[in-house]
Amino acid sequence: MKGKEIRKAFLDYFAEKGHEIVPSSSLVPADDPTLLFTNAGMVQFKRVFLGEEERPYKRAASCQKCMRAGGKHNDLENVGYTARHHTFFEMLGNFSFGDYFKAEAIEYAWEFLTQRLGLPKERLYVTVFREDDEAATLWQKIAGMPAERIVRLGEKDNFWAMGDTGPCGPCSEIIYDQGPEVGCGRPDCGPGCDCDRFLEVWNLVFMQYERDETGALRPLPRPSIDTGMGLERITAVIQGVSSNYDTDLFSGIMAGIAELSGRTYQEGGEITTAFRVIADHLRASIFLIADGVVPSNEGRGYVLRRIIRRAQRFGRLLGLTDPFLFRLVPRVVEEYGDFYPELQRAERAAEKILEIEESRFLETLSRGLEILEEELRKLSEKGERRVPGEVIFRLYDTYGFPQDIVRDVALSRGFELDLEGFERLMAEARARSRESWKGTLSRAPEILKRLSESLAETPFVGYETLSTEAEILALVVEEKEVSEISQGEEALVIFSQTPFYPEGGGQVADQGLVLSRGAKAEVLEVRRFGNLILHRLRVLEGRFCKGQRVKLEVLADRRLSTARHHTATHLLHAALRRVLGEHVRQAGSLVSPDRLRFDFTHFEALSPEEIRSVEELVNARIREDLPVEVRVVSFREAQAMGALALFGEKYGERVRVVRIGDFSLELCGGTHVRHTGELGLFKIVSESSVAAGVRRVEALAGEPALRWVFALEDERRHLGALLSCSPVEIAKQVERLLERVQELEAEVRRLKSGQLRRILEEKLSEAQEISGLKVLCTEVPARDPAELRELGDFFRDKLGSGVVFLYAVNGKKVQLLAMVTKDLAQKIPAGKLLQAVAPVVGGRGGGRPEMAQGGGNRPEAVSQLKEAVLSEIRRLLSG
Secondary structure, eight states: OOHHHHHHHHHHHHHHTTOEEOOOOOSSOTTOTTOSSOOSTTGGGHHHHTTSOOOSOSEEEEEEEEEOOSGGGOOGGGTTTSSSOOSEEEEEEEEESSSOOHHHHHHHHHHIIIIISOOOGGGEEEEEETTOHHHHHHHHHHHOOOGGGEEEEOHHHHEEESSSSEEEEEEEEEEEEOOGGGSOOOTTOOTTOSSSSEEEEEEEEEEEEEEOTTSOEEEEEEEEEEEEEEHHHHHHHHHTOSSGGGSHHHHHHHHHHHHHHSOOGGGOHHHHHHHHHHHHHHHHHHHHHHTTOOOOSSHHHHHHHHHHHHHHHHHHHTTOOSOOGGGGHHHHHHHHTTTOHHHHHTHHHHHHHHHHHHHHHHHHHHHHHHHHHHHHHHHHHHTOOEEOHHHHHHHHHHHOOOHHHHHHHHHHTTOEEOHHHHHHHHHHHHHHHOOOOSTTGGGOHHHHHHHHHHSOOOOBOTTTOSEEEEEEEEEEETTEEESEEETTOEEEEEESSBOSOOSBTTBOOOOEEEEETTEEEEEEEEEEETTEEEEEEEEEESEEETTOEEEEEEOHHHHHHHHHHHHHHHHHHHHHHHHHOTTOOEEEEEEOSSOEEEEEEOSSOOOHHHHHHHHHHHHHHHHTTOBEEEEEEEHHHHHHHTOBOOTTOOOOSEEEEEEETTTEEEEOOSOOOSBGGGGOOEEEEEEEEEETTEEEEEEEESHHHHHHHHHHHHHHHHHHHHHTSOGGGHHHHHHHHHHHHHHHHHHHHHHHHHHHHHHHHHHHTTOEEETTEEEEEEEOOOSSHHHHHHHHHHHHHHHSSSEEEEEEEETTEEEEEEEEOGGGTTTSOHHHHHHHHGGGGTOEEEEOSSEEEEEESOGGGGGGHHHHHHHHHHHHHHO
């Protein structure tokens, strides 16, 4: 069976058993920022297992895209060196949410493996938790598993937990005996041995307990099932190969690498390792890009950058020194695109992003490897075998050279790495660059933490009103809580409720006033801190006290303009996806009253036509005056609606969904207008690059867009006045002026050319003879070495036979050139002549017998050059 057929057989089997076949979720967990990547099939069902979410089904099955690289799975160095280790892999799994339990899970697994896949029963073993008598009995009863093939293991191997607290339970692993030829040969070899003979293929987790803070276990009222079986591993077993990389899941990629490199996967040693690394990392990169991840220096983007760069590093072992990964994208799409259509949609984006990233890294790689080799040489000379953390950090921080490539190179040379020192320096760098609150917030974390624990969550009422009354719950100045503040003072203030939108989701905070009888303060900044909304105030008059009732008023015009730009951002996002493709994902944004800034994943600059198409789409939606509808629904319902979520954002059980007609549907906590017609006008004012694979658009909506048009009109009117024409004739007038400029420049060149030729002819008269040898040593007007060579060619050709030595002074620099005709090059080598003379002007140089160049930094000494040149020529002739 092929890998595709095994995947289909699994899902078909569990569909027959009444399971809902749930599509794979993204590699980027949509509602769990605690995870770097989706790393198991149960991640998308986590809320269901925790009892926080209900689904319309009680049993499910999936083939889940998984990624394990970074965080606690930061073991990239193993990939390529083992037969079964991957960054990206597919996890087949079936799940029960309080429906069936151990007996059915065991029965389904046994039937699928032995009947659907045809694995020989005598080669299967199982492990159970040492205290799980129930599972052991069920294996004997359902599968007829002999007692000697049931292995009991401890908590480390056979007890699973979601965390320190929460759902947990024993698990049972199904083991396949690959045969003694694969094993270690020891007489005690069996399940649990470190060799490859006994291979775990399926893990059944029996979620039957909940662990509390004390560590005590209590039975769950609805025990559940969570299982996982790696597609790559079971495919290797079915196809009878010793490595996952030998399966048909990788054969197309391996063939592509072979075509590009001229090497073969079967060569063994570092060549086979290189094939594996490239195949694994290429596959992972394309799946990550398809899910909206782009290379960067932070988080998920950094993991992607690392695996791309590691693949390139191993490509060099195959002789692949130019960008090559992007050429292999079609191989991956061909193998996986049918089941994962997002790969087909992202194929062009993946090719472009990989090509850009590869090209940039090749420059870094060459320079970094030179520096690293030099550092290793110095350490070897000192007899040291440990690369200091400072060296690793400098290579990363200054040259962008990845730590894992330092490790690969160093380990291959027999060096250890001071990773503790590297991590310490990285932590210090992150601390230096971390943004903190302005004003007193950065100096008062402890008091704010205490207030966050003691006060209830601050209600935000700003969606409904821009003005409300509230009580002052706390005042913080510097690091202390105070009872009152007076005119001129600044403080952080917590109210019982607030209409002020706190900065977040790319939207700037509201500004406004706090009013009371005889007192007024301006709100300068609003942000969240835990469950609190903090307001930084400056008292303009009077005083404010803790417990006082005040009126809060948001600046309405500022809020409305911000809302216009936020709604415009949603329209822009949707328009970009329609014009450029579905690979476009938001990578950052800023929404303010004056403008919007939108960063998104894309691989090349937008053409003027594409920008115009985006603007036309957005403005058409504005003219349609579409309703902007906001609904609060469950996160799962929002996903089912197809709402776009921002990667890395933490979403609660209930979320706000913003729908703009049939054009845009996104999760968003920001403020918006009620109809698109309120935007008035939308205009893109700039488009630029932010990073590899990330573009930035800045745009205006409403009054700022109109002001921009007015400013453009004023500029055209001013240009017309300067050019003495009407604004509509500016282009034609500029064309006429450019034509006249070209005519004048050509005339100048003709005049200069004639003047220069006269000067050069006069210079020829300075040639002297030494023992019948023609020598010309003179200063010439040359701006750079190229011009100096052109003049040297002219003089050499005119002399026919002889020596030409030219020098040019440009500021504090002296440029030198020596040329010798071919018939004299052995007697008077130009390189030796220049080396001997250059020190006169504080310089040096060298070259071939017929031509040499150099320079110096003592222009005041050029008057001594001629005599030095003539003396050296006499010496060479006599010697």
